[in-house]
Amino acid sequence: MNFISGMLQDLLNILFSFTGDLGVAIVVITLMVKLILMPLSLKQKFAMRKQQDLAEKMNDIKEKYKNNAKEMEKHLQKHSMETMKSMMGCSTILLQMPIVCALYQTFLNMPNTSPSVLIPWISSLNVSDNLFIIPCIYTLTMLAPNLISMVPYFRTSSQVMFNKQMIMSTVIMGFLLTARTPVAIGLYFITSSLYTLVEDICFRIYVKNKNNLSVN
Template identity: 80%
Template structure:
């Protein structure tokens, strides 16, 4: 873990020497790490998509063979193996955690008194945002993936219903997470969240186009 942290710290220092702005360096290094982890992220998305398709297929099988217990059990066993394989694909998220933790730790150990043109109202990236602008922005970026599901083109057939409880829990968790954390961490969270949103939109477009080609 320290090895990864040292590499990221050296990279952050290098980016800072080029940009002259630690906030900009944080955004760049976050994007670099997210791009490097993109194969794992996409594999996870495909695995989750496969899980959703399998869930639909299982429901169809249960309905089709509800009066034939023997055939129902046979079909469910047949698809359970495929389901387990797709669940293993979802576990790739765990492989990303050491890198994400090391990146988080790198920002916690930044030099004191650093400022950024990206956040001009803050005197130092090591302090929290007393104006609560960073928590508000992060909360909006966290709500965005659920909100785009209301757009007909991006709506998934098996998506979780978007309820008031989900909105409230997302707002509270996002706000609390960045309320008293250093602005540098908040900037990392926002950059990471926006990148994930763009990646999710691109993935949904890809799936829609692929399904359209299959139908045609």
């Protein structure tokens, strides 16, 4: 972990020397790391998508053979192996954690810094935002992926996992994560969330177009 953190710190210093703005350097290095991890992220998305499809198929099987337990068991066992394989694909997120944690640690251990043009109301990136603008922005970016699932065009599943409890937990978690942490961490979280949102929208469009082509 320390090795990765040291590499990221060196890269951050190089980017800062080019941009002259540590806030911009944080955004750039966050996007670079997200792009490097994109193959793992997409693999995870496809695995989760397959999980959703299998869950819908198994629900259909239960409904179709609700009066025939033997046939139901036969078909459910057939799909159980596929479910296990797709769950292994979802575990790719664990491979991303060391790099993400090292990046977080790099920003957390930054020395005193000058203000950034991206956040002009803050005097230093290693202090918290007393105006709570950063926490509010991050909370909105966290909610966005859940909100776009409500838009029919971007919906990739007939089941929309969205409720009031999810909204409240997302709002509280997002606000608490950035309310008293250095602004540099908040900037990292916001950049990461916006990238994830764009990636998710592109993935949904890809899945929708692929489904349309298979139907046609």
